[in-house]
Amino acid sequence: MPRPYTLYMDETGNRHPDKKADESRRGRDWFGFGGFLIRGEDNDHLRDAVAAFADKWKLRHPLHITDMISEKKGFSWLERAKQSTRDEFWQGWREVLCSAPVIGIGCVIDRPGYVARGYLEDYNDKWLLCRSAFDIAVERAAKIARLEDRKLHVVFEQDPAVNEIVTGYFRNLKENGLAFDENNSGKYQPLSQAQFAETLGRIQHKPKSHPLLQVADSFIYAMSRHAYDRKFWIHRSLRDRKKLADFALPDEHLPQLGVKYYCFD
Template sequence: MPQCIHLYLDESGPRKPDRSKNDKKPKYDYFAMGGFLINEEDEDLAKKQHSDFCTRWDIDYPLHSVEIRHTSDNFHWLSKLGKDDFTKFVSDLHATVCSIPMLGLGCVIHRDNYNALYKEAHAHNRWKMCKTAFTITLERAARYAISKDRKLRVFMEACGKKENKLLKGYYQEMRDQGMPFDAGKSSRYSPLDAATLKSTLYDLQYKNKQQSTLIHFADLLLYPMARGGFEKEYTAYEYLMRDKMLYDAHLEDGERTFLGTKYSCFDVKIEQPTVEVA
């Protein structure tokens, strides 16, 4: 068996470029897919740190990021804590994350800018955002694995059968044909070819949050990475960068464009229509 780097992935936001008419548009509108990289031999430590944290706080349910942030559902009890105890919980959670030798990595797509660029010209041919985010994240994770002379095993949070099958198709396409993007437009990224991807992408498995405690950490890291695309001063993102828990923190500015978390369509300048004043 080859030595592997494990990539745990979660996703956030609707996969389709257009939101449902009934959706309430959030302040930060994006689709993101990401999580963390970890050496396979470090997983036991990660599981122990997760278990110890949950024992300290009497938690026997998944560490859902959105529930923690909004002190809702299983984490409604956080809203009843005093300021000191709440700070203690957040600090302990951050310390637990930082005690694990893992690196956050992903892809975040700015929905408004994406649609401004592609909706008119490609209204009926736009990909689901998961195809872009999934393939970019896997290719960058594969580069990391190659740099460590390892293979890449991917663990994805399970969704529905249809959604899981779709990602399986993207995964197999990468192994068989390489990256799906226009060769000319993507040439500056020097994408890995099919042979390299096939030899590096070792396996793809699905886990749910009840089966895999490590998927919880993918959930916890993904939101700060996504929010960081809009707001670099967001506290959780700042702390994760400060403590070098994100791959970006280990890269030079020029390297992040090609190796780190991909922030797609964030640097696009959308011209606003001129309004004539009478």
């Protein structure tokens, strides 16, 4: 049997639909859950690339993309650096992301669109948005793993407030399958409970400092921001190097396996 795929996952945006939107994010109020798939035999290659980048720039803080872009916390020095240095820094991180032997995958939900469709009122469950994004991302990753007869493991960024909740989502998929309305989801050819049980392996949570979760953070942020900013350069770079499911997979698989944008007009 081939070594498994691992889905490294991070969150971006606010997971609760009942939270008031941040005014600083007007016009791009998303929740995204996802990151990238990587074959077990390729883990060390990417881990070494992240370590080399961090060593070159003497970084001691996690490579959190919003801190990097805003030049805050451990990246405040970028604001004072010469433009040539900033260009070199970003070109280096672009190369880490775009040379990685991975497939970017995830689910991005427009929070205002989610509320406008009445899901919060219909289900009265502030966690359902988070569970929906997780289930969709994991199911699509599992389908990709099944194309190569591989198992799928999941690693997500730990948070004491949600570790058990997210682990419960995973366990529920293995034991019960998806809970989406069959009439609405049938066109996506959802996996059965038996297929989930056959494909899903283990789930683990790791700290923010984990090098592959730092890469996942950039991937899900790029996929999410792309829904509101079509010219976002990280997404364009990943697109051009075919590092996202929408561009890495054959066209016939895209309706069921591509990045899912949910509750957008």
